[in-house]
Amino acid sequence: MADSSLKEDEMQTHVARNIVKHSRLILVAVLIAGGAFLLLHHAKASAAVQTVVTIEFDDGNADQYQALAMLNAHGMHATFYVNTGFIGDSSHLSWSQLQDLYAGGNEIAGHTLTHANLKHLKTADARNEVCQDRDNLLAHNFQPTSFAYPFGSFDAGTEQIVAACGYNSGRGVSGVNDTKVFAETIPPVDAYATRTPPNPKQGTTDATIEGYVMAAEQHGGGWVQLVFHHICNSCDAYSITATNFQALLNWLQADATNGSVVETTAQVIGGPVNPPVPPTIIGVNV
16 A cells, blocks of 8 residues: 555656646747747847938039939938028029928938037027027928038037927937947937938049948948038039039949939938927027
8 A cells, every 4th residue: 555655656746747747848949949939039020121322412502403303313311400590692592492491301401590500609699590490491481490500510419409499309420430329320329410421522432422322222231311401513622513413322222123212301201390489689688
């Protein structure tokens, strides 16, 4: 009787050990499968990051208008950062031309009233430069959500002003392609301090500009903002010829096979079109 009970206990112990053993094996299998799923998911997420190129024009110079036909021919849109205090004079775009650009799908964005260096102004004056510029664009039925700092000059205080005036982003003119940062992240780490490759200058080759895009593609993708000022033959230090700009658009169109896309700043950043914000009275130091 005792022997029978002992054998029964041994059998129960053996069964229990087998259950524990198999449970552990099942748990290990589940963990391995789960880890594999996470690795696969991460790999897919990494592969999904594409290179987004934004073509941008600063200052609203009159010669930028010729970009409209070239952009239309390629089915592309750009972002035009304008100083509303200069619109309509002989060297800048007119309101009618801005409407043409906007009707063509391009973004019209803010760049202050008079291309002022915001860091050198009192807070009230800086706010007037930014807010009034945006209010002028809204009054002409544009939807300004993006801003570019004149001279690429900004600090924490100017970032706050740009946000307070209703913009969803602010752009500098450096920070990318320094051998460590090959593109701005999407979304940016700081939407009010977005980074760009060096601005193309007179003599900058298309190969150099294309290299900014390829560097991003080869290092995980991201956002590449290409900033232009003039389209002309040697009229300004910061200029690109119409021939070279056309060739760049041709290249970008062909590069779409590598997964790159061309979008406006507003498309990349997203967000609402905020209502107008009254500018601070000029001369009041706050």
